[in-house]
Amino acid sequence: MADDIREQQLAAQASGGALSPVEIIDETPVSLTDGPVVKVGALRRFGQLLRRSPKLTIGLVVIVAIVLFTVIVPFFTESPTALDNASLLRPGEDGHLLGTTQLGADVLSQLAHGGRSSLLIGLTAGLITLVLSVIFGVIGGYLGGWVDETLFLISSVMLVIPGLPLMIVISSYIPGRSIWLIAVILGVTSWAGSALVLRSQARSLRTRDYVAASRVAGERPTRIILVEIMPNLLPLFAGQFLFAVVAAILGEAGLSYLGLGPTGGVTWGTMLNEAQTGAALTRGAWWWFIPPGLLIAFLGGALSLVNFSIDEIINPKLRAGSIAAKNTRDAKKRKKKVDQ
Amino acid sequence: MNAPLAAERSTAAGRSVDGREAVLTARDVSIDYEVSPVVHAVRDVSLTLHRGEILGLAGESGCGKTTLAYGINQLLRPPAALRSGSIVFHDQDGTDVDLRSLEGDALRTFRWDKISMVFQGAMNSLNPVITIRAQLFDVFTTHRPGMSKKQKEERSQELLRKVGVDPNRLDSYAHQLSGGMRQRVMIAMALALNPQVMIMDEPTTALDVVVQRGILREIMRLREEFNFAVVFITHDLPLLLEISDRIAIMLQGEIVELDTAANIFEDAQHPYTRRLLSSFPSLTGDRGSFIRTGEEA
């Protein structure tokens, strides 16, 4: 295993006397014998988490609401491709709560069914991105040497190739595209950035003493990667995954808008595409394109909120900052009350 | 509760001991961290710092010594807050300044001019993107706006020479200097305005023993030359025993013993002081509480 990072540290130490400060670790006396060991259940801990972080709560509520919408509503509407000739391009009315498209399809139904497809594509593409970035990032990052060099080269090349044009090129070659194919295309073109982030984190983690201690104990590299390093990357995985899902949903919307999305299916992106070809904007048919646009925006925003809250949860400094601010606010409030 | 410390053998604040006058008097200082539950980081601490004295502040992590230093310098940030007590600075021109009443510009002018501080991890306190010269000049620009560029240059070179650094290093950046040199630059910056009190928080902790000795020697020399008082904060009790005039031992926010170095070394009163002393096996004498061939673990 390449020791290049360690070499750099030692060489730097030697050539300039750059010393790392020896901090004394706080010796808070921990008495483990008083009181019973109360193991807080996972559910309760989750509840505590929600209370602590409004961002997480809001984000999760919006995501759950949208998911429920796409799961439940399709049971109550007709097919998204059913055309009602009696009602063309009409705003909300009986039987068509959100109005109809220019061909007579029910907007609400399209929104709900399309939501399912969009979400599925987003999730699948996100998963593919995650798996690929873990393979190209974590494995290379930990092993170093020529394995790392090769994987890094591939990742760098993929990063430089512009995503959207690549997707367009691939999409336009294949006449019949299912939502799964779109998901694969999206996933395969957007893992590189994530891979580099994971790689640099893995490189940093491999110099940790607990990884060295595992090696000294006799662990093999595979186990070290899976058991010692990856668990510490979980928050990063979650963040990268959510980010990938947002990108995939937006990417699918973009592809579909260009007419290169799933053929025959309905997604929020295809709705926007049809609205555009049907000149919905000039005709003032706001009920056609605003709902899908809004839902894309809300979902993207909610996923990002959850991402931020994960950042705060794993980075105690960020959390301490907001807690300190809150404490100062509370202290000021209390002082005001006393002074009144 | 607050019976006068039996161990404090110096007299009450404000009066002189051995003919030395007081330069800083702290009475019943309490500092809390306003989190839940509230942490009483410093509890009713009183001490007197005399002109030209080296006062060691010893204790382990969490005892409150750094918090106290920040409190004296009015550097506390939320959620830390000075709850009660008085801190009075006795200027050598005869006036007394109540530090708690200083705010804004008055505080800024006061700080560094009368009391300066060398921080823990001074290596990270130097600005990495500007030269040493620029940082020293900053100090002068802020506090001595009347100085000309030539005067600033001369003074900066003189300061570096005083702390044992080649004046040519004014052009260097922080990362180009060794750890010991950076520390000396920090001391030069703290010295720039001829303060009457220097508070040093673990200034030599991360340095090699040999480099540390050089810096201590420098501090001693400067103290003889300028007669400023030093509050030297560290966990390294043998070091304090060697160089301080008096030492205050802190435990969980309180001063449990305050006496001359000689007295503490030969005849410590408080059990914690004795325990701390026995944690340092003597280099050339006996073993203290270290038993290699007996039992106890």
Add this chain to the structure above:
Amino acid sequence: MTTLEVKHLVKDFRLQGGRGKKFRAVDDVSFTLEPGKTIALVGESGSGKSTIARMIAKLETPSSGEILLDGHVSATHGRKLAGYRHDVQMVFQDPFASLNPFHTIQHHLERPLRLHGRVKTQAEADAETERLLERVSLTPAAAYASRSPHELSGGQRQRVAIARALAPGARFLVADEPVSMLDVSIRLSVLNLLARLQREDNLGVLYITHDLATARHFSDEIIVLFKGKIVERGPSDDVIMNPQHEYTKLLLGAAPNPENHGRLRAEVLAEMAGGPQDAGRDRFGTRGM
């Protein structure tokens, strides 16, 4: 013969920003660890002591030289390396960094037990984990086993690290500055613990430190390192009370010693009264002691 012998170890590092420029961190170091004895490797930063520790723990490969276990050249991979790791273990300096924040104490102790075949079933693993925790005075053991590292204090974490090092059944222990990051009043109890474990298991210990005082009291032999080379070695009391090499004398003179109260001040005053201010740098790079 049961020894861990280090012979003519050399370690070179490539420097950045210079073609083929090398930095020699360890220069021809040899010594032998014997069961029941402690050798202290004393030096400042840049002396190479940590690099030597890492080479013995097989975290770095020597540029040249050999490490012999029981007279045989030790392996660098495969089953033979596993055998070496069974006998030679390490305690790291930073008690927090050396424990994985994600896993429980139980995990940290169970892994080496399983890797070296000391336990087969979960029940055996649990029992052995508790036994190890009791050996390092972390009782009640069951309470500690289910905790995570961040729930323990620095001293407790270091005891866990020691227990982990003992788990495979090691005969030789490399302790890399095991107490320098611990609070002062805890240090001696951890060193006393190491001393007791050494007596009980007849361990050969390599104690790496920059602190001469504990080196003297804790070890039988002291080796002084400067810039990768051994400059002095001998029985602890001899080296401390009767140093031969200039660098050793320099180190001893620089260490804080309460017995010298007032001496520095007297020297400074004398210097200011007479002599010029700029004493030249001596060959160790310091400005006149």
